[in-house]
Amino acid sequence: MILKFNKSKSNQDVELKVKSRLPDIIFKNVTLIFAFIIIFLVLWIIYELYKDAEPSRDRFGWSFIFNEEWEPLKEKYGALTFIYGTVVSSIIALLISLPVSLGVAIFLSEIAHRYIKTTFSFLIEILAAIPSIIYGFWGIFVFATFMRNTVQPFLQSTLGFLPFFKGTNYGYGMLTAGIILAIMITPIITAISRDVLKVIPQSQREAAYALGATRWEAIKMALLNAKSGILGAVVLGLGRAIGETMAVTMVIGNRAQIKASILEPAYTMASVIANEFAEASGSLHISALIEVGLILFIVTFIINSFARLLIFSATRKYDVK
Amino acid sequence: MELNSITYSKARLRRRKFVNALMLSLCVVSALITIIPLIYIFFYTTGAGLSSLNLDFFTELPKPVGEEGGGMANAIVGTLILIGIGSVIGIPIGIMSGIYVAEYSKQLFANIIKFLTDVLTGIPSIIIGIFVYGIIVLPMKKFSALAGGVALGILMIPTITRITEEMFKLVPMSLREASLALGVSRWRTTVSIVLRTALSGIITGILLAIARAAGETAPLLFTAFGNSFWSSSLDEPISSIPVQIFNYAISPYEQWHNKAWAGAFILILLVFVINLIVRIITRQKYENTV
């Protein structure tokens, strides 16, 4: 058996050129087939969505994306308000969740003692297990009231000069939905980041300490090394935030409007589909909803590319080889 | 001159130490913040649902309003069956494709698959439900456990694929090289050495995927449908905990609302137990990688 190395940029790109035998070839192709299943599945879903959205596409064309009006009775449909709602609520969720999740992940992998670590890890995993509708109901009965009576008045009194915090205070709105989303995606980002940090070899950190680094600086090194894995965690969390339906629908206020203030009610793509699909009558209405689903797909594409670009460019200068 | 540089580095050291203390305490604070909503929601759910929780709940079929007893037995079994079918679909596809991307593929192809997987994560579950409705329920002209399981399986795939790939990448190259140097074939290396090492992390991914799938309502409404009775086969509608919770929660009756919370409690408990069992099983064998 011949072993050849082609050492290119990083550790991960080493190609193992091994003279293959039949079982190896079979195994490789089996995994290839499974990988193809994913491509096939995604393409099939896109195809079905595209096909079922036809009446709506024919009718509205590209203006569907830029139109703010959504009135089933007048047969006018446009997805702009929902796109805005999805993007902004997801960004809020990520902005809140990312630092917290990383903080917890660091706590779990670097700081905590063994017993605390195990208990905490289980607790985080329970957080992930809470069904979406429960977050929704808790949101309605507890959280929205809390936001309306405590948090949002506070924000308005301190930061009310900013356009983001003006407007009426209902408790149901973009910010409330963003925070609940943040709670929902934190366990995902935390659990994966924790696992990723665990695998970074101790020698890395020891080298840092040997050079006189403080604890935090050594952790920073580990984080940068783990950036790819953490990005993976973020992407999964983000995906969950974008597609989350039930919990968001119950607390976001479901008003199709674009306002600067995050205290105002809003509407996401997933929510409008959940709200209207069961009762949608008429093929135009249904196909408009499906077209919203298709656009959600595309928005996920775009947000994902953006997230990757952002994280890679931000950490490029710290790239540890 | 020397005095200046010493004071300078002393000042710098103080600052670095301050930053260190600050950041570390922020991490602890984050951990505490995260626990608060968890405990709140958990106690809220338990408090609201505990009154309805009795032996009947685990053994009986749902009863109409106003009648004593009644439970979620069929929903609990239904959820287990649906997760089971979902896992049979999701785990192999997820792990195998993750292995392909991590071990065998060229850069460009890998990126395409990773990208599509990420997109798959973001599709709202209701759309997956509508999709499976179109390709399975309509041709079969009936709602079925099978359709529900497929919908859940599709939901599970991207999480498992992504995690498998990430964990594989973290296994050091030296491990593979050592194995190959000892004469182990490539595929055996991948399966018995690398997979084993990455297993703990992959298990996390699988458990996260199961947790998500178990709590989904929207995709099941149009596929598995719901059933007030026991299902006798996989091609019939089947009950599930989230759907049952949904039915109870949207009703006007307080009695049913309590049952909904009790159901939520059970769901959380169920996922927790699955977590526990799997972790115990894998920890025994792979003590050092946990």
Add this chain to the structure above:
Amino acid sequence: MKYLVIFLAAFSLIFASCGKKGGTGTNEVSLNGAGASFPFPIYSKWFGEYQKINKEIKINYQSIGSGGGIKQLTEGTVDFGGTDSPMKTEELSAAESKNQSKVIHIPTVIGAVVITYNLPGVEKDLNFTSDIIAEIYLGKIKKWNDNKIKSINSDAELPDKDIVPVHRTDGSGTTYVFTDYLSKTNEEWKTGPGVGKEVKFPVGQGAKGNEGVTGQVKNLEYSLGYVELVYALQNNLKYANIKNENGDFVKPTLESVTKAAEVMADQMPENLTLSITNAKGPGAYPISSYTYIIFFENQKDEAKGKALKNFLKWALTEGGKYALELGYSPLPKSVVEKSIEKLEIMNFNGKPL
């Protein structure tokens, strides 16, 4: 790795054995229905009671919305559907051509939409007219102590606070009935937001589901919303008396709702679908409506068709008493009779069931 495999094997064993659980009895008939969520509780009570008398008949119903019920009936994935509003002409022609059979609507119970509110400090039930309600939801009446409201509630101490109207965001039969009533009685509403399962409400907060509106009104002072009567009853909410066409301020009760159906019963057409909003007659509550079960005249399966027919017959004759207990209004006698007659045209391959 080995353990994972064992685990998966165990799983497959579980559902293989579950495949054998239950098993089809000799005469067992299973019916699947889907549709409106509003009547789900009373239907599930009926299915349960019916099963006690006829052990082999298992009826399973899922709340996916009236639109969902109509769609699934059309696609043939369910045996019957439930809908709050009668099927429209296009829906009927689609269903009938796809299934080679006419659709039958059978009314089952009557529901009512009430105006519920959260007004701290006011004990008495308020009076409203349809114009006031319309103007509140159009944003023209903004405060609780507006003169129009004061004039018909002279003995209530109305505060100088803003009204927060709450409406539904999801498509629903409740919204349909509510807007149907407003359109019939208020010109501006008719030309503005109009009638529909969902309409564009000019002002107000949105909530999902009857339970969502109930929750919001309960938690938000000075708010006002529209919900099905049974939700207001079960949650001890305050609700308003509405002035009907006769000039009376009618309190929504299970009886006044049935009254609305009674005063319009002679207008019931052959296809058994009728809008009874704005019913004119003493003591008739004006925002009432029927809910229907829909199915095909030509049944595809003899056993199922028989089971459905016998169940509906039972529900029409015996079901009324359970309805009252649970907060639903039973049908007036004449409608029951017409419906039972209608069941006779159900057939299998031309033979009556």
